[in-house]
Each structure stands twice: as C-alpha cells, then as structure tokens.
Amino acid sequence: MKQTDAEPVQGSDFIRNTIKDDLAVNKNQGRVATRFPPEPNGYLHIGHAKSICLNFGISEEFEGATCNLRFDDTNPVKEDVEYIDSIVEDVTWLGFSWNGEIRYASDYFETLYDFAVQLIKDGKAYVCSLSADEIREYRGTLTEPGKDSPYRNRSVEENLDLFKRMRNGDFSDGAHILRAKIDMASPNINLRDPAIYRIKKAEHHRTGDAWCIYPMYDYTHCISDALEGITHSLCTLEFEDHRPLYDWVLDTLKTPCHPQQIEFSRLNLSYTVMSKRKLLQLVEEGHVNGWDDPRMPTISGLRRRGYTPTAIRNFCRRIGISKKDSRIDMGVLEECLRDDLNDTALRVMGVLEPLKVVIRNYPEGQTETVELMNHPLKPELGTRNVPFSKVIYIERSDFMEDPPKKFFRLGPGKEVRLRGAYYITCTDVVKDEATGEIKELVCTHDPESRGGGTPDGRKVKGTIHWVSAEHACSAEIRLYDRLFLSENPEKGGADFRESLNPDSLTIIRDARVEPALANAKPGTVFQFERQGYFCVEPRDSRAEALVFNRTVTLKDTWAKLSQEG
RNA sequence: UGGGGCGUCGUCAAGCGGUAAGACACAGGAUUUUGAUUCCUGCAUUCGGAGGUUCGAAUCCUCCCGCCCCAGCCA
16 A cells, blocks of 8 residues: 655754744744845855755745745945846746835845934944954954954944945045944954945945945844744754854844844755855856856756756755755756656657668658657646658667667667658668768667567567657757766865866757657757757747757666676 | 864764664666656765763763864954
C-alpha cells in the first residue's frame, strides 16, 4: 500500500520554532508579521530567494500572518528604479504576494527625521564635525577602545540647529554627520557612536531632491520595522553584531512596538558567487551578458535559463534554515529543477550534433508519420506526430565505430531502436578520405518494427533519438556549464575572476529539432529526450531562427560509467 | 590579542537528558521504446576534542581546538 505522502511538513527550523513559541505565549497578541527588505541596488539572486521563501513562506504558513515588501532605499547614489522593477518582477514570478502596498523606507524619511530630532533633544544624538578619516581614528580598533569625539558634548540647541541646517543643505557632503551617543569604549564597534544621518546631496529615485541628508541602515531599518508592526525581523548572520544597535534605537525611542531581529546564515552555492557587488562586476566587465545571463545565479538569470518558481521554492525548502555557514552543492538546485521538469515538461526530440543516416531499404521520397507521446508517464498530455523519412539525423555520440561491450547504441552491424519508429542496423560507415571523419552511416531498417517492436519479439537494448533530415528545423543551442571552475571562487581572498570557466557557454549553431518546435512559445521548457531540458530562448529565439538554452542535463549514468572506463 | 556567532554522515539538516529523522550525493539490485523517471536495499555504535555531572548526555557543566563575521559618512 502506497503511502499518501502529505505535503512536506513545513519547516521546523529554529525561526519557525521561535514563532510557534511566541504564538504559544500570545506574544504580539498572536500576530506574525515579517518583511522582505531588499535594497534596490542590484538584481535579486538565489540567496535572496532563500530569504523570500522564508519571510513570505512564514506569512503563508501561519494563520493571519503577513509579509511586507519594503525597499530599503536609504542610499540614493547606489540605487535605481531599474532594480526596483526587477525585484518586484522576481518576487511576483516566484509566486508570492505582499501585504498591502509596496513600502519604501523613503516613505518614512519625515518620521525618521522627527525621531532623530527627538534623539537629539534627549541627549542621545549629536552632530559630529570630524572628517571621515578622523572618525575612523577616533573609533579605535577591534582590541582598543575608541575616544570621544570633541563634538560629543555639543548642546542640544546647537545640535538641533546644526541638524536642521544639514537638512536645509547649508553644508557640503561630509561636513557633519549625526551620531548616536552610545559608548565609544564598547567592545561592539557598532555601538561606538554610530552614524545615523549623513549629508548626501544626491537625487533620490523617489524623493528627488527633497532631501540632502539620508538616514543610515541601522537607524532606518529598525524604525521601519516598528512602524510597520513587524514582529519578526529576519536577516542574515552578519547583522548579528548590529542587533544591540537595533534594540538600542527602539528602546531609546520608546517605540510602541519592538520587533525581534533573528539572524540566519546566508546561502552559498558551489561554483558561483553570491554577492551583488561581484555579480555587478561580472556584468560590468562583460564576463556575462547582463544580469539575466542564464549563467548568473540571479532570479532573472535562472528564469531565462528555464528554471521554474516551483523548483526554486522546493530548493529553498530542501536546504533548510540554520545559523551554520554552509555551501550548498549546485547539484541540489539542479535536482530540484529536474524533479519539477520531469513532471511537467513535454518530451520532444532534438539532435545536438547531427550525424546523417541513410536508410538503404527505405523507399526514396517516402514520408510517414509516427505518433509519439508527449509524456510517456502522462497519457493525458497527449501525443504528437513526427515525420520520418529515408534520411535522418542521429546524435553523433550515439554511434561508435569500435564500441565497448556495454555500449547499447549504434555500431557497425549493431541494431538499435529509433524512438517510436523502426529498428535499424548499421551496415556501412562513410568517411572522409582525407580526415577519417565519419560523414554518414548507411543502415537498413526492419519494416516489421514500426512503432518500436517486432513480431518475433527480439530485444534491442538501445533506443536513440532522431530527426528527419528533410523535415527538421535547424536551431541554435546554447549549452551552459558552471560559471566558475572553483567550488568556492572567493576562497582565501582570491580574485574570483581568475576561476571563471572559459567554457561556461558553448554555442551549437546547427542542431536539428522536431519541426513542431518552430511554433513553441518563448520560455517554454521541453525535455529533449535523452539529452536534458531546453527552453526556448525568451529573448533571442524566432520561429525562423530557433534558439534554445540548455536548462539542465538529464542524469547520465552512461557518461559516468564510460568516464570511469 | 576585543566583541559576536557556529561546529551532528561527502553536502545540507532534524534532534532541546532517555539511547542519532529526512534530503541530496554515493553503492548495489528490479522495471523501462529516454543508460531518464519509478521502485527496492545499503550508507554516522556516533554527534570538533578532552574531562566532569547523571542510572542515562549530541543534548547540562568545564577547559581546549577549528571556522565565520565586525574597525563604510554601504546595506
């Protein structure tokens, strides 16, 4: 009796456990509110997907829970609407919906300013006029305490006046900053009077030139969370040291609500890099063709490559949440993809490296149609008709002149089944006199074997894919391999660009595919039987000039066996 | 050498004092008109190390070792 597997039990990671515990004691009046707070300074990547799946996932799993989408747009010089648009698109594509309107930290600028004024009035913040270099010197080091700024004890009135003039644009960038007055001797450097406002006479993508001072992350984030009534503020490990500051701001300001910050480890994937800065560099230096290059670990790159939201969400569930530094093998992501695509992708035949085969005893000029299942395990997905004729193409790697014992495919005198068509036996190998290269194969077919079986019931071990030479469409196929040669391109502070894989993209220009593919919609993923999954290139493919991206290969036991020798 | 974290199978990851889930990978085998899928089977006497507490420890205590993060007017 087969077990009806319930949906995978939702995460029992430490964060969800904390939420359950909080719910059990009616903390936050039983509310659960999370948020996904990207800075619009780059495209989202698979690491963000982990955070998205966590935050939005929680809002879907807990009764009445919500998740806000908030842009942390406090640094106008690095941010851009292009990024906002892409982030909205990516979150939507992953299948999540946010609570209410999209939020922007910049919507809170006025409130944030008022809170800062309050801090000054309470003697908890001051305007510091040290230069950036001086501030660094005063900060001390990891092992030595810092020194108080000479401006630390300015009067409330002077601070208020200066801060107001900072806002009015009376000073140039860097002339003054507003600092929280905490403890220059704190062993936690984040508490050594951190900057909370800096002067930046920059055009903001939303507020335009309304401001010339902008609040810092540590100050903005916690207040934004509190203003939105967030209960659990989830972020990555590097912010753990910032939590005391997060709490200091909210405690000092006596905000009515004090969200709990919880940190988890960020995602690392083998053979790629995951920082926005490095991804930007790959784009700007032309190592890839844009943020959505199918080799990029960006959501847009994965989407263009043929990945599905389901695969990515399953992946995020599969890898779990913890506080341990880890690096997930790319194979796990690929396996999640195959899981989904195996279920949903229609099957089709495509020959990547065509080898011409002439069927000697097949009538000249005859064409017939064979009916093939679109998905052998799902009859409900229907069938399609594929033309067959005297001259076909098969995969070059499906023929070996001197095959080893376990090679189930074609060789001189060997018989194989052409998927859904006939058994053929190779009788001659035609070579280029000069180079020795195999130009074509001459085979005979067994007319009795139409459809793939014979009256005598003889077995053929191998089944290979094919395409009718006269009918097939020519196509360009882009084969992608890992972007980096090193499992961890950033290891030991190395220049990650040095381990870029020069063969991460291989373009095949004269592949041949079933004629029906000429009408396939851009973005659709098919399984090219025995090869892998391929998607119609969303941007570059045309009916008269087909382009496919190889999304992921099929598992290949034979390749493994033959490599081992 | 200051502070904050983390160490459970090759890789992730449950476990929260009662005698090591699961996933991926890997190795066998079955079925197969995709060497795919599916299906069985195997895979940590042991939880970074050493002590201690306890009838009993991955779980509690002590010490040690290793790894990660922090000195942006970035987030």
